[in-house]
Amino acid sequence: MPQQIAATNDFVVKFANVNGSGSASANELFARSILRMGVPVASRNIFPSNIQGLPTWYEVRISAAGHLGRRGGVDLMVAMNPQTWGADVAEIEPGGYLFYDSTKPMPPSKFREDINVVGVPLTDICNRAFTDPRQRQLFKNIIYVGALAALLNMDVTAIETLIAEQFQGKDKLIAPNVKALHMGIDHVKEHLAPLGLRVEKSDKVGDRVFIDGNSAAGLGAVYGGATVCAWYPITPSTSLAEAFMKYCRKFRLDKATGKGKYAIVQGEDELASIGIVMGAAWNGARAFTCTSGPGVSLMTEFVGLGYYAEIPAVIMDVQRGGPSTGMPTRTQQADLIGAAYASHGDTKHPMLFPEDPGECFEMAALSFDIADRLQTPVFLMLDLDIGMNDWLTKPFTWDDKRELDRGKVLSYEDLQAGKEFARYTDFEGDGIGARTYPGTHPTKGSYFTRGSSHDRFAKYSENGTVYVENVTRLLRKFETAKKLIPAPVRHDAKQKTKYGVLYFGSTTPSMHEALESFEAQGIHLNAMRLRGFPFADEVEKFVLEHDQVFFVEQNRDAQCRTLLVTETGLDPARIVPVLHYDGTPITARFIIEKISALLKARNVAALREVAR
Amino acid sequence: MTYIPKPKLHHPDLPKNKLGFTHRDYEGSVSTLCAGCGHDSISAAIIQACFELDLPPHRIAKMSGIGCSSKTPDYFLGNSHGFNSVHGRMPSVLTGANLANKDLIYLGVSGDGDSASIGFGQFAHSIRRGVNMVYIVENNGVYGLTKGQFSATSDKGSKSKYGALNSDSAIDMVAMALQLGATYVARGFSGDKEQLVPLIKAAINHHGAAFIDCLSPCVAFNNHIGSTKSFDYVREHNESVNKLDMMVDHDPIVADYAPGTMELVTQHDGSVLRLRKLAPHYDPNDRIAAMSYLGERAAQGEIVTGLLYVDPQGEDLHDYCNTIDKPLNELGTADLVPGQAALDKLNEDLR
Numbered sequence: 004m005p006q007q008i009a010a011t012n013d014f015v016v017k018f019a020n021v022n023g024s025g026s027a028s029a030n031e032l033f034a035r036s037i038l039r040m041g042v043p044v045a046s047r048n049i050f051p052s053n054i055q056g057l058p059t060w061y062e063v064r065i066s067a068a069g070h071l072g073r074r075g076g077v078d079l080m081v082a083m084n085p086q087t088w089g090a091d092v093a094e095i096e097p098g099g100y101l102f103y104d105s106t107k108p109m110p111p112s113k114f115r116e117d118i119n120v121v122g123v124p125l126t127d128i129c130n131r132a133f134t135d136p137r138q139r140q141l142f143k144n145i146i147y148v149g150a151l152a153a154l155l156n157m158d159v160t161a162i163e164t165l166i167a168e169q170f171q172g173k174d175k176l177i178a179p180n181v182k183a184l185h186m187g188i189d190h191v192k193e194h195l196a197p198l199g200l201r202v203e204k205s206d207k208v209g210d211r212v213f214i215d216g217n218s219a220a221g222l223g224a225v226y227g228g229a230t231v232c233a234w235y236p237i238t239p240s241t242s243l244a245e246a247f248m249k250y251c252r253k254f255r256l257d258k259a260t261g262k263g264k265y266a267i268v269q270g271e272d273e274l275a276s277i278g279i280v281m282g283a284a285w286n287g288a289r290a291f292t293c294t295s296g297p298g299v300s301l302m303t304e305f306v307g308l309g310y311y312a313e314i315p316a317v318i319m320d321v322q323r324g325g326p327s328t329g330m331p332t333r334t335q336q337a338d339l340i341g342a343a344y345a346s347h348g349d350t351k352h353p354m355l356f357p358e359d360p361g362e363c364f365e366m367a368a369l370s371f372d373i374a375d376r377l378q379t380p381v382f383l384m385l386d387l388d389i390g391m392n393d394w395l396t397k398p399f400t401w402d403d404k405r406e407l408d409r410g411k412v413l414s415y416e417d418l419q420a421g422k423e424f425a426r427y428t429d430f431e432g433d434g435i436g437a438r439t440y441p442g443t444h445p446t447k448g449s450y451f452t453r454g455s456s457h458d459r460f461a462k463y464s465e466n467g468t469v470y471v472e473n474v475t476r477l478l479r480k481f482e483t484a485k486k487l488i489p490a491p492v493r494h495d496a497k498q499k500t501k502y503g504v505l506y507f508g509s510t511t512p513s514m515h516e517a518l519e520s521f522e523a524q525g526i527h528l529n530a531m532r533l534r535g536f537p538f539a540d541e542v543e544k545f546v547l548e549h550d551q552v553f554f555v556e557q558n559r560d561a562q563c564r565t566l567l568v569t570e571t572g573l574d575p576a577r578i579v580p581v582l583h584y585d586g587t588p589i590t591a592r593f594i595i596e597k598i599s600a601l602l603k604a605r606n607v608a609a610l611r612e613v614a615r
Numbered sequence: 616m617t618y619i620p621k622p623k624l625h626h627p628d629l630p631k632n633k634l635g636f637t638h639r640d641y642e643g644s645v646s647t648l649c650a651g652c653g654h655d656s657i658s659a660a661i662i663q664a665c666f667e668l669d670l671p672p673h674r675i676a677k678m679s680g681i682g683c684s685s686k687t688p689d690y691f692l693g694n695s696h697g698f699n700s701v702h703g704r705m706p707s708v709l710t711g712a713n714l715a716n717k718d719l720i721y722l723g724v725s726g727d728g729d730s731a732s733i734g735f736g737q738f739a740h741s742i743r744r745g746v747n748m749v750y751i752v753e754n755n756g757v758y759g760l761t762k763g764q765f766s767a768t769s770d771k772g773s774k775s776k777y778g779a780l781n782s783d784s785a786i787d788m789v790a791m792a793l794q795l796g797a798t799y800v801a802r803g804f805s806g807d808k809e810q811l812v813p814l815i816k817a818a819i820n821h822h823g824a825a826f827i828d829c830l831s832p833c834v835a836f837n838n839h840i841g842s843t844k845s846f847d848y849v850r851e852h853n854e855s856v857n858k859l860d861m862m863v864d865h866d867p868i869v870a871d872y873a874p875g876t877m878e879l880v881t882q883h884d885g886s887v888l889r890l891r892k893l894a895p896h897y898d899p900n901d902r903i904a905a906m907s908y909l910g911e912r913a914a915q916g917e918i919v920t921g922l923l924y925v926d927p928q929g930e931d932l933h934d935y936c937n938t939i940d941k942p943l944n945e946l947g948t949a950d951l952v953p954g955q956a957a958l959d960k961l962n963e964d965l966r
Contacts, residue, residue, distance in 0.1 A: 038966075039966075210962070210966075211966075212962050212965035212966055213965055213966065214965050222961075225951075225952075225953065226952055226953070228946075228948065228951040228952060230715070230943040230944075230946060230951065231711060231714045231715060231943065233707075233711065254953040254957060255951070257939045260939060260940075261937075262937050262938060262939040262940070263936065263937055263938055263939060264938075264939055264943070264946055264950055264951060265938070265943070266714040266932075266933075266936045266938050266943060267936070268710065268714070268744070268932075268936075270707070270740075271736055271737070271739075271740040272736070274704060274707065274737070275704075275706075275707040275710075275736075275737055275740060276707075277707075278700070278701070278704045278706075278707025278708045278710070278711065278737070279707050279708070279710050279711035279714065280711060281700070281707075281708055281711060282678070282698070282700075282707065282708035282709060282710060282711025282712035282713070282714075282715070283711035283712060283714050283715040283943075284711070284715075285698060285708070285711075285712060285715075286676070286711070286712040286715035286716050286719075286944055287715055287716065287944030288711075288714065288715030288716070288943045288944045290711060290715070304701055305701055305704070308700060308701055398958075398962040398965075399958040399961065399962055400955065400958065401952070401954060401955045401958055402955075403954050403955050405948075405952075406947075406948045407947065407948045407951070407952070439696075440696075440716075440944060441673075441676045441695070441696030441712070441716070441719060442673055442674050442676070442696070442716065442718070442719050443673070444673060445671055445672070445673045445694065446673070446694060449673060449693070449694050449695055449696050449697075450696065450697075451688070451689055451696075451697040451698075451699065452696070452697065452698040452699065452700075453698075453699040454699070454700065454701060455699070463689075
């Protein structure tokens, strides 16, 4: 008899499915039911670049402590895919559980001796009740949700409520789904004992919402006042444009006429998409595109134009594994250098690093203000982990007194009153001149926008002095950007320490979990979460305060560290890269292992060890 | 090009249009193109068309890509905003600008390199989408700014200034525009301003994608014997199918013409196109027939010019997108931001 992992509200369930089998909604039902029980979950899709047939996984981490990063390891594997059986079984922690469809007997060699095998004849149960092939496929999924609910002692009412909500309006579907659910529950109650893993009602979810970052960013674009979106389909950013579309239809139709206060164009490619954004933004609409690394590569010529001609634009980059086509359905933070310095010549661009869907919403809205204030392209750097997975995140809030900040724009009245217009003249020392929208005034305020070098009146000039003045002003503008980018967030250790960590974006929940663990071991690390580029001065100060700072990133080349060293001139030896880049989301286990090893090499041992 | 700045004083007797503007009010900076360049004649035609249509210059946005043709927006309509964008990408920038403010007139100026090679895709897709614009290709069959390479509109067998023969098939931009669904298609010649000005005027008043292919010989690199885009060649092979007059706000007088020689087309905005037929059987309302006629004549080595196709009830991208009447760039916080109440409800749905 193998050992049995016993855990309440703290374990990992992984579903191994076949793409296109309808498992996604059943798995999400499972995760949401646990949330409804007041227990935090973190869910992640691990899926191939495929529509039907290839393996796909859904991982649910149940964590009363609220750890939302990927944990690594699996306590309960729901193995529904014969193709990946071997690897799935191998991934289970010793003492863990294997749940499988036992309709067809499996030879003992297919199992492990150190795990607990739970067989439910799903196909058999399902086929006895349903005859339609598609129904059989879909309800088999619901049956396993029911079986799991019974095995894990879950609240059945929560699941039934969710089913009723999901099929509201298609009420005919409620009864058969509930029936299938109970077929699973009944089978377990009759034939099996509950597992050592249990879900118990709690109150740890609070008022948080469960949503993916792409949807949140699409919603943020609506709140940021975006009216033009041009995009080209690319994984993992497509659902961002689709979310913007959905929320526009919900919130942006004129009540009287039914017409839209927005325009969305699916471009013929990424070049056209960013071109449309540039044209719209130049003409005074808030405009954005969403894409991923390959799209950013294609857009770079236009990004340079936006930088030099000073056109506000927002580019939402949902990063995936690169280079080239790379790993389209895996996550990385590997477009940082590409975005920061996109385009030929001397260029640099502000970036924002949201940590979760909540910040995707806030920063998406904010990015339009920043772009307008700075009159330059701004990148919102999501990644697949945040973008395409549902995260538990703080509820969305909005200050109803907030006005869209359109930056320096001269109106007809300004021009009529004699306010001086000189497009690229820095009257206020922040590096930013006032712009005019086309068609504002019959005789004043027109100018010619160009990507060729120009003087402060927007006239063509190849004069070296004029050129240097202009591009130096753009550096001043980049200094101004530092004040507009959300400040880094600092968490100090309980005790004074010589060591710090820097991190950003989707690394955040795993980093926080790792920090808690370090603190518990008596290892103290000050932490700073970066929220954008250019880096605030506090970041440089933070590094200088410590002998050594570990910079945790999800790419191979320590891209953010390169940006930091390049932009500040900090000694690279002070900043030690900790890099995760296999395409899976970074885990606390990984961070702890790597940083522990680095500290050990520097003779920093856990206090407990010292005490021993 | 000339180095003498234009005098700022206007002659007091210069004719004024209904808005009180003179021709000079529609001019721009001094051209930096070669003396005798066909493109300057097109700029002059644009100036005249806008003057005659009594357009407020600031309500026009001039868009271009890169190349000799794309420099020209600096040389007309100095009170208009202009945007000299990226090579081959004028159509997307214009599309975006148009989405932001449907009330302005969008004048896209491009060349054959800009639109038939690097920007062929963007040309095609902007036409397909029915962007409400005037899209002029100043077509000289050659890369001028980089000194004389063949362009994609250069005819097979045409000879370069340095004696090379072009072996690639030519792209006929008019045939492409017709196939792609442009609702106004014309071809002009920079050497025939009388024909060109009304074509531009009617295109401006057209609702939808209006495309004008304007042959515009390059005096520096493509005006020699053996070229099929030289002044002499185009003059000798120019077959104009009709002569267009454009009338706004008044009834056309047709009494002078024999029956069957005149056609009237009323556009979406009420402007009337009066077409005097030169090719008696040519019907500019028949897209398929136009494509076939143009193909036949091109095979004979003839260059068909005039108003080649018009769908007077054309639709545009805003119609397809169902955008509100007010320009999107005039919408403010109250129009665009749903506020906390909407979020409260949404949060509830996400739990």
